[in-house]
C-alpha cells in the first residue's frame with residue numbers, strides 16, 4: 001500500500017460497520033476528527049459508543065468500512081501498533097503492581113530503556129500530582145487517584161491519540177467537575193487528539209470541540225457544541241441536549257396558521273408547519289400576562305432557577321420552562337407563558353429538522 | 361433461656377467432638393514422637409521419668425540411605441510441581457480465554473480425569489513407563505502426574521475471574537499473548553499457585569503405591585518407599601527406630617506447613633478450595 005497523502009485528520013472512519021451475531025451495533029459510521037481535537041461521543045446507553053471506541057482501538061474487528069488513523073488504514077494493525085492509548089471506564093489498573101509499575105507497564109512491554117522510562121514516569125507523575133503515591137497499590141487509592149493513575153498510564157505512552165470510555169462515571173459530582181477541567185487542560189497542553197465517551201450531555205458540551213451524538217448505532221449529529229445547541233439536526237438531538245432539553249410541541253392547523261391543539265387564538269407558525277413538531281428551549285420561555293395559558297404539573301427548584309413542567313392546550317402537549325427565581329407553584333396552578341419566536345421545527349415522523357417556513 | 365442452653369450444649373458438643381477428632385488424628389504422631397526420643401525399651405512403657413535420647417535418629421539415618429531418599433523425593437516433588445505449573449498454566453490459559461466452540465467439550469474431557477482414581481491406572485501406567493524405558497527413574501515416577509486436571513481446573517477458574525479489561529489494557533500497552541500470560545495472569549493467580557503447589561507437594565511427598573511399583577533401586581526410591589523397605593526388612597520391628605525414621609521423613613513437610621500455615625489457609629480460602 002502506498003503512503004496515504006498527509007491529511008489533517010487524526011481519525012477518519014469510513015462507512016464503518018460492526019455487528020455482533022445478527023444484531024448490527026454500528027451502521028455506516030462516517031467520522032472525521034482533526035488533529036488536536038477533543039471529540040466527545042455522546043448518546044444514550046446501548047447506542048454503541050463503547051463499541052465504536054473499541055473498534056477504533058482495535059479491540060474489536062470492524063465488519064465493514066475503514067479506520068484511518070493519521071492517514072494509515074489500521075485494519076491489519078494490532079491495538080498496540082495503532083499509536084493510541086486508552087482509559088477504560090473501570091480504569092483497568094493492574095492490582096498486583098504499584099502505581100509506578102502501572103504507569104510504566106507499557107514502556108516495559110515495549111522495552112523502553114530504563115533511564116528514559118524513569119524520566120517519562122517522573123514527568124507523567126508530576127503532571128498528574130502522583131509523586132507521593134507511586135509506591136501504593138491501586139486498592140489503596142481513592143477513585144479520583146485511580147483515575148489519575150489511569151490517565152498517567154495513557155499519557156506516558158505519548159501516543160498522539162487518546163481514547164477514553166466514560167472515565168468519570170464512578171466519581172462524585174465535585175471531583176467530576178475537577179477532573180473534567182484537568183483532562184481538558186492536559187489534552188490541550190499535550191496536543192492530543194481525544195475521543196471521549198460519555199452519556200452526560202453537560203460533560204460533552206463543556207469539554208468538546210466536536211460532539212458526535214449517537215443513537216442506535218447511527219450518528220445523529222456531528223457538530224460543535226454551539227452548533228448542536230443552536231441547530232439540533234433532529235428531534236432526538238433536541239430532546240437530548242440542554243438542561244432540561246428542548247420541549248417538543250405538536251402543531252395542528254388553526255384558522256390562519258398553526259398552533260397547539262386547543263389554543264386556536266395563539267398562532268405559533270405559518271399554516272404549512274401544521275403536523276410538525278415545534279422545538280422550544282425551556283430557558284427561552286418567559287412568564288407574561290399576554291402569554292399562552294398553561295397549567296403547572298410539576299415544579300422543580302434548582303437554586304437560581306425553577307423548572308416548571310406545564311400542560312398546554314387540549315392535546316396533552318408538555319412544555320418545560322426554566323424561570324429565574326423560586327416559584328413554589330402547586331400542581332394545577334394556572335400560568336401564562338410567552339414562547340420565543342419560531343426557531344426549531346422537526347418532522348413528526350422522521351424527526352428530521354425542517355427548514356423554517358416563510359411567513360405567508 | 362432454653363435456646364441459649366441448647367445453643368451452649370451444641371457448642372460444647374462441637375468443641376468436644378473437635379478435640380476428640382484432633383486427639384485421634386494426633387495420637388499416632390504423638391506416639392511416634394514418644395517412641396523416637398526414648399530408648400527402645402520405653403516404646404511400650406510410658407513413664408514420665410524415661411530418659412531422652414537422639415540415638416534412634418542416628419541409628420535410623422545410618423541404617424538406610426535416607427540422604428539419597430531425601431534427594432530423590434525433593435527432585436521428584438520439584439519436577440512434578442514445576443511440570444504441573446507449566447502444563448496447567450498453559451492449558452488453563454487456553455481453556456479460560458479461547459473462544460472456540462470446542463473448548464467446553466474438551467474441558468469436560470479433561471475433567472473426567474478427576475473421576476478416575478489414580479491407583480486404578482497403576483498397571484497401565486507401568487506398561488507405559490516400561491515402553492518408554494522410564495521404569496526406575498525419578499522422571500518415570502513423576503511423569504504420569506504432570507497433566508493434572510485438578511490444577512487445570514483450579515487455574516482456569518482463577519483466570520476466568522480476571523477482568524477482560526485488564527487483558528485489553530495489556531494488549532493496548534503492547535503485550536502479546538505470552539507477555540499477557542506472564543505479566544498478568546500468572547502474578548494475579550499467585551494465591552492459587554501457592555495453594556495448589558502445597559497440596560501437590562504434600563501429595564507427592566507422601567505418595568507411596570505408585571513409586572513403590574515403579575522403582576526398585578536406592579538411586580530412585582523416594583522417602584516413603586525407602587521408609588517402608590527399611591521398616592519391613594532391614595530393621596526387624598524396632599518401633600523406636602522406625603518412629604525416628606518416620607519423623608525424619610515427615611519433618612520437612614511438617615515444618616513447612618507449620619511455617620506457612622497462615623498463608624496456606626488464606627490462599628485456600630481465596631482460591632475457593634475447601
Ligand SMILES: Nc1ncnc2c1ncn2[C@@H]1O[C@H](COP(=O)(O)OP(=O)(O)OP(=O)(O)O)[C@@H](O)[C@H]1O
Pocket residue numbers: 020025043044045046047048049050051052199
Ligand atoms: N460482545 C458483545 N456481544 C453482543 N452484543 C454486544 C457486545 N458488546 C456490546 N453489545 C451490544 O451492542 C450495543 C452497543 O453496546 P455499547 O457497549 O457500545 O453501548 P454504549 O453506548 O457504550 O452503552 P453504555 O453507555 O451503557 O456504555 C448494545 O446493545 C450491546 O448489547
Ligand SMILES: [Mg+2]
Pocket residue numbers: 049050051165
Ligand atoms: Mg459503554
